[in-house]
Amino acid sequence: MNRKTLVLPAMAGLLAPVLAACGGSDSGSSGGNAIAVGTTDRFTATKDVPAPLDPAYAYDVGTWNVLRQTVQTLMIQPKGGGQPVPEAAQSCGFTDSGNERYACKLRDGLTFSDGSPVTANAVKYSVDRALAIQADSGVAGLLSTIDTVETQGDKEVVFHLKTSDATFPYKLSTPVAGIVNPADYPKDKLREGFSVDGSGPYTLKAETEGGSVSKAVFTKNPSYKGSLTVNNDKVELVSFDNADAMGAALEKGDIDLMTRTMTPDQVKKLSADPGKNIDLVEMPGLEIRYLAFNTSAPTVKTKAVRQAVAQVVDRAALVSQVYGDQAEPLYSLVPATVTGHSNSFFNTYGDPSTSKAKSLLDKAGISTPVKLTLHYTTDHYGAATKREFEVLQQQLNASGLFDVQIQGTAWDAFVPAQRKGSYDVWGMGWFPDFPDADNYLAPFLDKDNFLKSPYHNSDIINHLIPQSRRQADRLAASGSLTDIQDIVADDVPVLPLWQGKQYVAARDDVTGTAYALNNTSTLQLWELGRGVSG
The missing domain is CATH 3.90.76.10 (Dipeptide-binding Protein; Domain 1)
Structure with missing residues (x-):
């Protein structure tokens, strides 16, 4: 039986699986042939x-x-x-x-x-x-x-x-x-290549082609001792060049499950008609997308330019045109479902307004149109990213205040260029390390932020972040967290755009799919098993 599985939030931070229709349980079973999982990650x-x-x-x-x-x-x-x-x-x-x-x-x-x-x-x-x-x-x-x-x-x-x-x-x-073996990992330098040795639920063998992993083979670790129950003996994570090739492999039965990143069109099609012996699993996500600004770059060094971009961008139209009901507009770095969220950008800018953006630029003495290039990665967040940046380009240029070009680059070149400061404005996604508001703020704003951003706000770094971390009751930290979000909305070192749901599509004899991803988009291969088709 074809079915669609929904994983719905029971409360903030918790997920509860709900299966629509009949056909087996997700209890899983070990043994059998390897479970093949498709991904577009490279x-x-x-x-x-x-x-x-x-x-x-x-x-x-x-x-x-x-x-x-x-x-x-x-x-x-x-x-x-x-x-x-x-x-x-x-x-x-x-x-x-x-x-x-x-x-x-x-x-x-x-x-x-x-x-x-x-x-x-x-x-x-x-x-x-x-x-x-x-x-x-x-x-x-x-x-x-x-x-x-x-x-x-x-x-x-x-x-x-x-x-x-x-x-x-x-x-x-x-x-x-993670705990690594001192015998395998040098003390003062990185371990190059694709070998990984640990004490986790699986051992890894990486199959490579031309300097890239084509298949990661995970074999159940017989010596593993921990809190997890491993429901299979082997999983193969297969990398595909694009989502269409991954989807075709699932339909043919060459893979058993596909995960990130499916295209919006694929999700829409599978939601309406999963196809024979295929299930679509939909679950809440804590992924966000945003624009980042190199605040020392001449083009966006003046705060008014960044504020004008924030005033012009129409998140609702962007989401509607590119992602439909698979995403929601986001008005803070902190997702709406995470304790401590505040709609700071909406509170500051309200609805999109060209006249308000023009006033910001005029007061700062900025000549228009402001020339900008928006950079994005072509292969890391899915095929829809290009369309997303085309819509952003159209919105900004339609205001008459900006002259925007867009430039796509493959992830392996995009990341080093971004870290070297080669981009003035660029787009990225954030999958949380853990589901707490701190993890949507400190990595972007603290002294040693992962974006290598020159933006530093001493109040955020020296007072508000430490103050929020002193609160074991995270609801009690909301005051400090809101202050941080309000400062970000005013200074605009980053511009949040949307938060998305997450999806898995699988052959219906694969069990454990409701927990294949947790709410931080962690792939939990140990949950997968083989069962009986419905």
């Missing part, structure tokens, strides 16, 4: 990015989805959302009232893939290594509140923090805090 090693899968470097959803299967973390985010729970750790918790000392005790019997034991010293080595390397991806910023790491015997590790950080348990669930 994993490429280049001169600028020689170590794409090193936990001390990797900082995008695609590479993290490889590492989460293979490199174990002390904590893990539950499949249905909520607070992180112990994974490699047996227990973890703050041991002081100020949230500045966090202690973990390791599980018994943990081993790396070569059989050597996972110890507290290995945990310390892994974290200290990421902090020492300080890769230009900016991922080490997630660990920036750590002062020192202390070990007590082979099983206990204590993190002494520079300041209170109620979000620290979440940060220990991210791959940058």
Whole structure:
């Protein structure tokens, strides 16, 4: 039976699966042939990015989805959302009232893939290594509140923090805090290539073509000890050049499931008619898209130019024309479903207005039209990205205030160029490291932000971010978080555009699809199994 599966929010941060129609459960079963999963993510090693899968470097959803299967973390985010729970750790918790000392005790019997034991010293080595390397991806910023790491015997590790950080348990669930074997990962440099060794639920063998991974083969790790139940023996993650080729492979049965990134047209078609023996799974997403500005670049250095862009862009029209009901307009960096969200950009600018934008530019003495180039990546967020930037170009040029060109670049060249400051204005997406408002603000605005942005607001960095992190009750942090969002709306170092849903399409004999992705877009391959078609 064809069916559409909806995963609906039970409450903020939690997901509950609801199956429409009949036909089997998602309990899963191990064994059987490998489950083939399609993706348009590309994993490429280049001169600028020689170590794409090193936990001390990797900082995008695609590479993290490889590492989460293979490199174990002390904590893990539950499949249905909520607070992180112990994974490699047996227990973890703050041991002081100020949230500045966090202690973990390791599980018994943990081993790396070569059989050597996972110890507290290995945990310390892994974290200290990421902090020492300080890769230009900016991922080490997630660990920036750590002062020192202390070990007590082979099983206990204590993190002494520079300041209170109620979000620290979440940060220990991210791959940058993954436990690596000191024998495999050099202390002071990145591990180049595509080899990954850890103590996670799978081992990895990467099949490559021309410097890129064509297939990542995940084999169940017989020595794995942790909180996860692995429902299959092998999963193959197959990279496709585009979503159309991935969709054709699913229809033919060459793959069993496809995930990011499907096109809006594919989702619309599958939603209306999934096809024989194919199910579409729709679930809430915390992905956002935004424009970023190099605030030291001559074209956008003046705040009024950035404010005028914010005043002209029509998010509702953009979403309607490109994504339909698969996305929603977003008026803050923090998604509407995350505690601490504020509609700061709507409160500041209201509805799109050319006259208000012109007034902003006139008061600043800016001659029009302002010439800008908007840069986007052609192959990382899906085929619809080009259309999205065409619509943005049309909106800005139609105002008569801007003369906008757009330029698309492949991801492996786009990222190094952006980090070197080659772009004045560029578009990117953000898949949260963890579902907390802090993770939509600090990575963009803190001193060592991952965008390498020259924008620095001392009140945000020195007062508001630390103040928000002192609140274990995240609702109590809303005041500080709102102040940050209001400052961003006024200064416009970034311009939020929309937040999206997420989708998986699968053959209907694949079980566990309701949890194939969690609410931070983490691919949870261990949830997949083989069952009986409905």
